[in-house]
Amino acid sequence: MRVSFLYYEDCPSHDVALERLREVMDEEDIPGVVEVVKVETEEQARELHFVGSPTIRVDGQDIDPPDDSHYALTCRAYRLSDDRISPLPSKDMIRWAVRSLARSQTC
Amino acid sequence: MANLQPGDKAVPFELPGVDDRRHALEDYADKEAVAVVFTCNHCPYARAWENRLIEIQSDYAARGVQLVAISANDAKRYPDDSFHKMRERSEEKGFNFPYLYDESQEVARDYGAQRTPEIFLFDKGSTLRYHGTVDDNYDDPAAVRVHYLREALEAVLAGTEPSTAQTTPVGCTIKWR
Numbered sequence: 001m002r003v004s005f006l007y008y009e010d011c012p013s014h015d016v017a018l019e020r021l022r023e024v025m026d027e028e029d030i031p032g033v034v035e036v037v038k039v040e041t042e043e044q045a046r047e048l049h050f051v052g053s054p055t056i057r058v059d060g061q062d063i064d065p066p067d068d069s070h071y072a073l074t075c076r077a078y079r080l081s082d083d084r085i086s087p088l089p090s091k092d093m094i095r096w097a098v099r100s101l102a103r104s105q106t107c
Numbered sequence: 108m109a110n111l112q113p114g115d116k117a118v119p120f121e122l123p124g125v126d127d128r129r130h131a132l133e134d135y136a137d138k139e140a141v142a143v144v145f146t147c148n149h150c151p152y153a154r155a156w157e158n159r160l161i162e163i164q165s166d167y168a169a170r171g172v173q174l175v176a177i178s179a180n181d182a183k184r185y186p187d188d189s190f191h192k193m194r195e196r197s198e199e200k201g202f203n204f205p206y207l208y209d210e211s212q213e214v215a216r217d218y219g220a221q222r223t224p225e226i227f228l229f230d231k232g233s234t235l236r237y238h239g240t241v242d243d244n245y246d247d248p249a250a251v252r253v254h255y256l257r258e259a260l261e262a263v264l265a266g267t268e269p270s271t272a273q274t275t276p277v278g279c280t281i282k283w284r
Contacts, residue, residue, distance in 0.1 A: 010280045012152075013245075074185065075279045077151035086246050087151035 001030055001059060001102065006037045008045075008053035011075035017054040017088050024094045030102075045071045052076025056094060063097035064089060109227070109238055110219030113272040117143075117233040118217040122177065122207040125194040130175065130205045136233075139171030140263045142256065143227040144204075145220040145281065147178045148196045149187035152278035153223045155245045157200055160224075163241075163256060164203045170264055174204035179215035180223070180282040188282070215281055225276040226256055230263045237263075239274030 005021055007014035021034060039050050051066045052074045064078060078089045111118070121131040135141045144160060146153040164174045180188040190208045197206045209215055218227060228237040237259035242251045259269035 012277055070186070072184065074149065075151050077149075077154055084248075085151055085154040085157075087155060088246055 001032060001098075002035070003030070003032065003098075004035045004037060004055075004057040004060075006039055006048060006050055006053070006055040006057070008039050008050075008073050008075065010073070011053040011087065013087050014054045017056070020088070020091050021056055021094055024091055024098060028095065028098055028102075030098060039073065042073055045073050054088070056089065056097075058098055058101045061101060063094055109221070109225075110217065111227060111235050111238065113235050113238060115235050117141075117227075117229045117235065118214070120209075120214045120217070122209055122214065123190075124205045124207045125190070125197045125202075126205065130207055132175070132233075135173045135175065137171075138173045139231050140167075140173070140236075140260060141229045141233075142172070142174045142260075143218070143229070144174055144176045144224055145179060145215055145218070145222070145227075146176050146224040147180045147185075147188045147279070147282075148192050149180070149185050150223045150279035152245050156224050156241045157202075159241055159248060161200065161203055163260070167260055167264075168203070172260060172264070176202065176204055176206045177209050177214060178206070178223075179209035179212045179220070181212075181284045182210075183284075185282050212281075212283060220276075220281060222276040222278040222280060224278050228256065228259050228263065237269045237272055239271075240277050245277055 005018055039045050050071055053076055056063045075087055077085050080086050080090055119132050121129055124130045178188055178193055182189040193206055227235055230236050241256050243253040244251045255271055255274050262269040
């Protein structure tokens with residue numbers, strides 16, 4: 001499983017998100033390293049289809065596929081299960097996405 | 108670092124609001140405290156704190172506190188921060204405070220604001236008494252341990268100095284032109 005973590009440095013919580021991702025990978029026994037990509041320019045954001053920081057992709061699929069495709073150096077909003085907006089995906093969100101993508105690969 | 112430091116006087120401004128009125132800081136001269144909040148639509152940090160700001164305005168309105176929200180982001184690069192979208196956001200969330208558009212970004216530059224959200228709390232004499240973040244947890248309102256803005260408001264309303272006059276604002280950078 002290929003896991004990518006894309007971030008924009010101006011968004012202050014990217015380190016917390018990366019820590020959550022690594023914790024979930026440990027807890028789910030997912031081998032391998034996280035490819036960490038620092039997005040630094042608007043051009044790079046467009047090339048990488050980067051909709052905001054942090055973005056986590058598992059085998060190229062976004063863990064929370066965005067509604068729009070406005071690629072920019074910006075911070076990303078996640079809607080949590082209790083409907084709150086957060087700058088971070090919850091561990092449960094990450095876990096659900098990883099499990100779901102893992103299941104789809106074994107079917 | 109912000110241009111305004113605790114103890115400094117407020118910089119006057121007059122800006123259009125989503126209510127189609129112009130709002131000047133001096134319109135609120137009769138208030139016991141005015142919190143100028145640099146914020147915006149698109150930033151998840153600003154959005155995470157929106158409900159808490161609405162609650163603060165509601166809780167402190169009867170005690171003469173007025174929140175004034177200002178968005179200064181470049182809407183050409185961030186279309187969600189356009190004046191039209193600000194109006195939509197205000198209606199959707201039921202903002203109980205003015206939401207103003209600093210299209211020229213002059214007010215944000217005068218204040219030296221850098222993040223959204225970023226608070227500048229003034230007392231009745233227009234002296235800055237607190238600058239910084241709302242509280243210590245953007246991610247989970249239930250896990251907040253230090254309510255910086257509320258504590259500063261209590262101090263200002265009691266005529267004393269806030270125990271914490273300055274914190275580091277946490278949020279997105281203001282999107283300059």
